[in-house]
Amino acid sequence: xxxxxxxxxxxILKIGQSMTLQCAQDMNHNxxxxxxxDPGMGxxxxxxxxxxxxxxxxxxxxxxxVSRSTTEDFPLRLELAAPSQTSVYFCASxxxxxxxxxxxxxxxxxxx
Amino acid sequence: QQQVKQSPQSLIVQKGGISxxxxxxxxxxxxxxxxxxxxxxxxxxxxxxIRPDVSEKKEGRFTISFNKSAKQxxxxxxxxxxxxxxxxxxxxxxGSARQLTFGSGTQLTVLx
Numbered sequence: 001x002x003x004x005x006x007x008x009x010x011x012i013l014k015i016g017q018s019m020t021l022q023c024a025q026d027m028n029h030n031x032x033x034x035x036x037x038d039p040g041m042g043x044x045x046x047x048x049x050x051x052x053x054x055x056x057x058x059x060x061x062x063x064x065x066v067s068r069s070t071t072e073d074f075p076l077r078l079e080l081a082a083p084s085q086t087s088v089y090f091c092a093s094x095x096x097x098x099x100x101x102x103x104x105x106x107x108x109x110x111x112x
Numbered sequence: 113q114q115q116v117k118q119s120p121q122s123l124i125v126q127k128g129g130i131s132x133x134x135x136x137x138x139x140x141x142x143x144x145x146x147x148x149x150x151x152x153x154x155x156x157x158x159x160x161x162i163r164p165d166v167s168e169k170k171e172g173r174f175t176i177s178f179n180k181s182a183k184q185x186x187x188x189x190x191x192x193x194x195x196x197x198x199x200x201x202x203x204x205x206x207g208s209a210r211q212l213t214f215g216s217g218t219q220l221t222v223l224x
Contacts, residue, residue, distance in 0.1 A: 040121060042201060042216040050210055090155050096210060103155030
């Protein structure tokens with residue numbers, strides 16, 4: 001019972017590099033989310049998706065891109081990495097409405 | 113108006129004591145108020161949730177108290193245990209929205 005799987009768990013990037021954080025869920029959830037967590041700042045929504053082919057911006061989308069080609073996968077792309085993108089990134093999925101969100105274990109990204 | 117303000121930022125409690133974490137909101141359209149618990153190195157997980165049609169919800173040692181007129185809700189952990197040491201996030205969602213707004217988090221330490 002994998003739930004939400006994120007890869008990689010850790011990554012160090014140089015300024016200006018690009019990378020993709022992978023997220024996959026096996027619960028057949030339509031809703032998927034990307035959050036970033038910074039100390040004392042809580043969880044900030046980057047992007048979300050309500051189904052394959054549908055994505056929308058959250059609170060802090062600048063510097064990121066997403067795609068949702070299948071129900072299972074929701075990758076987050078970082079273009080031209082900046083030190084401000086140093087954070088822990090969490091992917092989550094759910095059934096929508098007042099349903100529970102299921103989170104992955106996070107991807108810790110450091111941009112130097 | 114989408115903010116959820118959480119306090120305190122950190123809390124230290126002796127084993128057996130009561131831990132209290134408070135959250136306040138402005139948006140009267142919020143109609144779902146969950147609390148998430150996060151252990152180090154893990155993603156947040158749903159702990160307990162309440163809707164504004166009730167003033168209190170209890171699940172084991174965890175209780176949510178809700179004050180609709182004051183636009184405040186709080187988490188009470190009775191008989192706190194060292195295993196409760198974690199970061200706790202309150203959250204809220206308006207009925208029309210597809211995503212949660214999280215508070216800034218409270219790091220709880222329960223001393224043995």
